[in-house]
Each structure stands twice: as structure tokens, then as C-alpha cells.
Amino acid sequence: MDKFIINGGKKLYGEISISGAKNAAVAIIPAVVLCDEPCVIENLPRIRDVAVILAILEHMGAKIDRKSDSVVEIDPRGIKSYKVTCEGLVSDMRASYYLLGALLGRFHNALVPYPGGCSFCERPIDLHLKAFETLGANCEILFDKIKLESEKLTGATINFEIVSVGATMNAMLAAVRTPGVTLIEGAAKEPHIVDLANFLNSMGANIKGAGTDVIKIKGVDSLHGCTYSIIPDQIEAGTYMAAVAATGGDVLIKNVTPEHLKSIISKLRDTGTTVQEQDESVRVIREGELKACQLKTMPHPGFPTDMQPQFVALLSTATGKSRVMECVWENRFSYIPQLRKMKADIIDNGNVAYIHGRDRLQGAKVRALDLRAGAAMVIAGLAATGITEIEDIKYIERGYEKIIEKLTAVGADIRRVTVKEDVDESNLN
Ligand code: EPZ
Numbered sequence: 001m002d003k004f005i006i007n008g009g010k011k012l013y014g015e016i017s018i019s020g021a022k023n024a025a026v027a028i029i030p031a032v033v034l035c036d037e038p039c040v041i042e043n044l045p046r047i048r049d050v051a052v053i054l055a056i057l058e059h060m061g062a063k064i065d066r067k068s069d070s071v072v073e074i075d076p077r078g079i080k081s082y083k084v085t086c087e088g089l090v091s092d093m094r095a096s097y098y099l100l101g102a103l104l105g106r107f108h109n110a111l112v113p114y115p116g117g118c119s120f121c122e123r124p125i126d127l128h129l130k131a132f133e134t135l136g137a138n139c140e141i142l143f144d145k146i147k148l149e150s151e152k153l154t155g156a157t158i159n160f161e162i163v164s165v166g167a168t169m170n171a172m173l174a175a176v177r178t179p180g181v182t183l184i185e186g187a188a189k190e191p192h193i194v195d196l197a198n199f200l201n202s203m204g205a206n207i208k209g210a211g212t213d214v215i216k217i218k219g220v221d222s223l224h225g226c227t228y229s230i231i232p233d234q235i236e237a238g239t240y241m242a243a244v245a246a247t248g249g250d251v252l253i254k255n256v257t258p259e260h261l262k263s264i265i266s267k268l269r270d271t272g273t274t275v276q277e278q279d280e281s282v283r284v285i286r287e288g289e290l291k292a293c294q295l296k297t298m299p300h301p302g303f304p305t306d307m308q309p310q311f312v313a314l315l316s317t318a319t320g321k322s323r324v325m326e327c328v329w330e331n332r333f334s335y336i337p338q339l340r341k342m343k344a345d346i347i348d349n350g351n352v353a354y355i356h357g358r359d360r361l362q363g364a365k366v367r368a369l370d371l372r373a374g375a376a377m378v379i380a381g382l383a384a385t386g387i388t389e390i391e392d393i394k395y396i397e398r399g400y401e402k403i404i405e406k407l408t409a410v411g412a413d414i415r416r417v418t419v420k421e422d423v424d425e426s427n428l429n
């Protein structure tokens with residue numbers, strides 16, 4: 001079990017380059033199952049979740065050829081069965097549920113072990129199954145697997161009463177080769193939805209309206225190979241932007257799409273942080289004191305839930321009282337006791353957290369409870385006085401490529417240690 005050790009209190013200066021978007025990559029890779037030829041995917045983040053989904057495809061018979069750190073060629077022609085048998089890998093990540101839509105779209109059947117992943121709260125998949133059923137599949141949840149069967153799928157209108165990223169993507173995957181027209185109403189609008197649609201269209205799909213509430217898909221018979229570059233990760237970018245705001249400093253965040261960062265930029269400005277938008281980068285400067293603010297998570301284009309823990313960490317050192325309301329997940333505040341170990345003054349009640357900012361957090365021994373909660377601990381540790389030791393960093397590493405290298409390059413004092421290494425306990429609280 002490895003750890004991060006942070007000696008906090010250093011301002012950050014320099015440049016950070018953002019990797020490809022995790023939540024786009026983990027849908028685009030399974031989408032290759034629908035294709036009849038090899039595809040080259042560029043700007044892939046080198047993170048654990050991507051390694052796992054590639055390993056699953058390889059286990060299913062695809063040929064994976066790593067061209068470089070961020071480019072991979074996937075040849076799906078060796079995938080002959082709709083049954084996925086590598087339970088260990090599938091249950092290691094949430095996004096393995098995209099195999100359901102992809103296999104159903106390709107083979108009209110799917111048998112996939114139940115997905116795992118970050119479990120900060122209950123993560124149902126009823127909307128995914130409803131979409132498959134609307135297209136004509138029978139869905140059955142077995143003891144540890146999900147089974148989809150169909151004689152024939154037909155385009156239909158799928159109406160989601162809750163906006164769901166995963167269900168929207170899975171409906172797109174299932175519909176893309178399904179005869180007829182499929183309408184997805186109440187669709188999610190996140191940048192990774194548009195990215196998946198662009199990828200599928202690059203392979204010859206006919207998808208319109210991605211990024212709006214209604215997506216229209218005309219089924220096609222086959223999909224051809226393509227070369228496609230994944231969009232930059234807006235949550236990785238937002239995390240480093242919040243880190244600079246928390247520590248103070250001046251950092252140019254490169255390889256981003258500023259349009260995808262609008263809600264994050266707006267909230268950072270509310271805290272008194274300067275954000276200058278450029279063509280494919282944003283410059284974040286924080287010199288004066290941080291101000292408290294109010295925020296509410298919402299599906300895109302609202303403030304992303306995947307930035308909520310990082311902002312709670314940031315606001316823990318802002319002057320005044322902040323209020324953060326979580327409106328996407330039922331309970332995403334389970335990490336707050338970890339921040340309290342660092343002397344953060346936070347009261348959470350249901351889906352609202354009230355944060356009474358204090359001058360400085362204090363380094364402590366904390367755990368990364370999930371990916372974004374872990375990112376919040378990193379931000380808190382960077383801004384705190386003294387040493388912070390973060391355990392369970394495997395969660396952080398599922399979503400942040402080269403986090404140590406990127407932060408060290410801008411002046412952070414952070415390192416990764418194996419458990420046996422001695423830590424100066426006198427500095428820990
Ligand atoms: C995706 O999860 C992301 N994961 C999550 O990011 C992110 O938090 C979430 O979207 C919201 O933006 C991936 O893309 C792999 P949802 P997803 O379906 O698709 C309810 C991260 O840290 N719902 O949009 O699983 C659900 O309970 C991860 O990178 C149902 O009721 O989320 C929630 O309240 C964590 N039934 C809401 O919809 C369903 O069948 C939104 O969830 C599905 C969802």
C-alpha cells in the first residue's frame with residue numbers, strides 16, 4: 001500500500017499539461033467493440049482505469065497495440081463472443097458497464113459481470129437497463145452478472161426521467177447499429193457525451209444532437225476504423241485549478257478546452273481567484289485572500305459533482321462561510337471527516353455542507369476514500385501547514401496521470417512512498 005506524503009504550504013508556479021479525459025476514454029475504448037476494423041485512439045490518459053478497460057478488451061480477444069504513452073491501436077476483430085469472463089477486471093471499475101451497450105449493439109446479447117468502481121454511494125443502473133429494454137432487449141440481473149438478450153433490436157424513443165451520463169452513453173452504444181431511428185430524450189450533455197458521439201460518427205455512425213437534451217441516432221449496418229483524439233480532461237484541469245487557488249501562485253494549465261470549464265472558472269472567480277481564458281489553456285492566479293462562496297452541483301453545464309470534494313477542500317481555507325449543495329449523488333460527503341482531521345470546520349447535513357473557512361489547514365494522516373475525495377485530500381495537503389500523509393492512493397491513481405510529476409513541476413513538495421518508508425511521525429497529527 002503506497003502513500004503520498006505532502007509537505008504543504010508551497011505556492012505553485014509554472015505550467016501543467018492536462019491529459020485526455022478519463023470519462024471519455026473509458027466509454028470510447030469499449031465502443032471499439034462495435035467496429036469492424038482497427039481504430040487508433042490518441043490522447044489517452046495513462047491511468048489505471050484505462051489500463052483495466054484495455055486489459056478487459058484484450059481478454060475478450062481484441063488486439064491492443066500501444067503505439068506510445070498516449071496512443072493505442074485496438075483491433076476488435078478477434079472478439080467473437082458476447083460473454084465477458086474476466087470478473088476480477090470488470091468488477092475493478094464502474095465504466096465496464098459500457099460493455100453492456102457495446103456488446104448488445106454488436107451481438108444483440110451481452111453477459112457481463114457486475115461493475116465495481118468508486119463506491120461513494122449507491123450507484124444504480126436501472127436507467128441503463130430501461131434503455132436496453134426500450135430497444136427490445138430482455139435484461140436479467142443474475143447473482144453477479146448482467147444478462148441482455150434480444151432476437152432483434154429496433155430503434156425507439158428512450159426517455160430518461162433522471163439525467164444520467166452512463167445511461168445516455170450506453171443507450172448510444174446500443175442504438176448506433178440498431179435499425180431505425182432512436183431518440184434519447186433527457187440525455188446528459190457532458191463533454192464526454194459529445195466526444196463519444198464524435199468518435200462513433202468518425203466510424204460512420206449517424207448521431208445528431210449530442211450535447212443537447214435530445215440525441216437522434218439513425219442506425220447503420222457497420223462501422224469502419226478511424227483515428228480519433230480524446231478531449232482534454234476537464235475534471236483533471238479543474239482539480240489543478242483548484243489546487244492553485246488553494247495554495248496561491250500562478251500556473252498555466254495547458255491542453256484544455258476552456259468552454260468545458262465555464263462553471264468551474266465562474267466559481268473560482270467567486271473565490272477571488274483570477275482565471276484568464278486563452279485558446280487552449282487557462283492561467284490561474286491567486287494572490288489575495290480566498291473568499292467563501294455558494295455552489296450547487298448539477299449535470300453539465302452546471303457545476304460538476306466530480307469537482308465538489310476538491311472545492312470543499314479549497315473553501316475550507318476561504319474567509320467566511322461557504323455552502324455546498326450536492327444535487328447529483330445522494331451522498332457524496334463521506335470524505336468530510338478526513339478533512340476534519342486536518343482541522344477543517346465543516347458541518348454536513350444531508351446533501352448540504354456548511355464550511356466555515358479557517359486561515360490554514362493542518363497536515364494530518366488521511367485516506368483517499370475514492371478518486372475525487374482523494375484529489376480533495378491532495379489539495380488540502382498542498383495548502384496545509386506541515387506534513388500530510390494520504391493512504392489508499394490507488395483511488396487517486398485510477399484517474400490522475402502522473403499527478404506527482406505534474407505537481408512537483410510547479411513547486412509542490414509531494415512524493416509517493418511505499419509503505420515501509422519511515423515518515424517523520426513528529427510532524428503528523
Ligand atoms: C458518471 O457516472 C461518471 N463516471 C462519474 O464520475 C460522475 O460523477 C457522474 O457521471 C455524474 O457526472 C463515469 O463517467 C465513468 P450518472 P455515472 O448515471 O454515469 C442516478 C468520477 O469521479 N442514476 O450520471 O455512473 C444516480 O444515482 C466518477 O470520475 C439512477 O438513478 O453517473 C445519480 O444520482 C465518479 N439510475 C445520477 O443518476 C441509473 O441507472 C447521475 O448518475 C443511473 C444513474
